[in-house]
Amino acid sequence: MSIIQAKQFMKRVLGADSIIIPALLSALLLIPAYPPFEQGYLAWVALIPLITYSLKAKPVQALKAGLLFGILFHLYVNFYLTHVLFTYLSWPLAILAMILLVLYIGLYHGLFALTVNLVNRFNKPLFTAFAVPATWLLIEYLRSIGFLGYNVGYLGYSQWQYHNLLNLAALYGYWGLPFIIILFQTITVLAVSKVLQENKLAAATAIFILLVASGFILPSMATVEKEDDLIWTTLIQGNIQPTLITGDRAEIKALYLDLTKQAVASGTDLVVWPETVIDLNFNQRKDHPGELTKTADELDVAILYGARIRENDKLYNSITLYKPGFEELLVYNKVRLVPFVEYFPAEEILNSVINLDLLLGSYSEGSDITLFEIKNKPLAGIICFESYFGNHTRLFAVKGAHHLYVLTNDAWFGRSIGLDQHAQAAAIRAAEMGIGVTQVANSGITISFDYQGREMFRSAKQERETLTASLDLARRDTFYNRYGDYFPAFWAIFLMIGIALLAYRKFT
Helix, strand or coil: CCHHHHHHHHHHHHCCCCCHHHHHHHHHHHHHHCCCCCCHHHHHCCCHHHHHHHHHCCHHHHHHHHHHHHHHHHHHHCHHHHHHHHHHCCHHHHHHHHHHHHHHHHHHHHHHHHHHHHHHCCCCHHHHHHHHHHHHHHHHHHHHCCCCCCCCCCHHHHHCCCCCCCHHHHHHCCCHHHHHHHHHHHHHHHHHCCCCCHHHHHHHHHHHHHHHHHHHHHHHCCCEECCCCCCEEEEEECCCCHHHHCCCHHHHHHHHHHHHHHHCCCCCCEEECCCCCEEEECCCCCCCCHHHHHHHHHHCCEEEEEEEEEECCEEEEEEEEECCCCCCCCEEECCCCCECCCECCCHHHHHHHCCCCCCCCECCCCCCCCCEEECCEEEEEEEHHHHHCHHHHHHHHHHCCCEEEEEECCHHHCCCHHHHHHHHHHHHHHHHHCCEEEEEECCCCCEEECCCCCEEEECCCCCCEEEEEECCCCEECCHHHHHCCHHHHHHHHHHHHHHHHHHHHHHC
């Protein structure tokens, strides 16, 4: 390549119309808001380059910029998946799976940038100020629904450590966080570019302040119900490695029983084990394992544990509770299954390609919201991936749960940021529901949050640990519990009506 050709190439890459600079800047600014850097405040400015470019560029260029941003950013936040992909798949299949994932998610960001561009063409800056965050919000919402629902890397999760800010989630659900973050950046862009006139800028700023103030003030006015009767809980993190998980589960069960015997002290009310520690076959005998019941009876303690349960011709990823002297066998079967791992329409094909003892794609989804009871206190449990979905977890709080446990096994992801991202989602769920949430993970991170999403304690990664604590049972009623995902529904209506009216006026 000659010097002239090199200069021409750099001019195309770095020129005013280049999609690379805004996409790269936004990705590089947003990445440090996530583990292990945890600089969540950067999320409040990171999207300014992409939004600025998307407002002014040609539609196709905006689409490309959003797509490139999505690919760059999600290569980082989803790189933890390579621990699984490159371990259990051939290199070509692993690379293909990663490419398809980041392209799929990147398309959502491309759609966001394209919609921002098209909305701005109506030349109504005040409408644009709210249409941009509404678009981001609805794009994230679309990502969360259906068979391929996948919420990792959501913008609002970057705010997990700011527990005062999480009051917004109590009022608006998780969805209030990305909306407010993008609204701030959009108003900033429009104000700096002097597109918003003084009166319209004041109106947009006033609405922003009203939304934030309401999110801070209204949840704090709710009555906090506290419990004097504590539930002392022992959390068992056995740190079983994937090579053993795919083998004989009797050895896993024996290890967790031994750890329980060593950890339980006088006065402990409940022991919690993580996901799929035990295999149960209800076609043969619908009961808890004899070794478990014997240990629980001797220690006089209840055990909440994860199990794979076969019943009739179905396989469930489940949680069940054994209490000494309590005969009824209650089971919660996982409702939100992991796509391609727990559910796949053609699982026979998948398992012929990937020969594992994990029964990929073969799980059936549950349907019931089950509560368990300890010392007359209703408690609930969900499994792994489900903690990413607030519209599911809130159902347990609505039914009366005083505390929610997340039973998970993240050993597949080593010490990667996948463990951090999963643990942090529990903070958002706690703030949304107004109840404490405790995640119990096989290899970490075992972590607990109070009803406001404040971190109470955590374990290390890939360490064998047992933690005993009186978990926080304080709770408060939240607007999100009562009305669910009303916030994205409102902004969807706003966006559709606004675009319809502006299009009608423009073309008639």
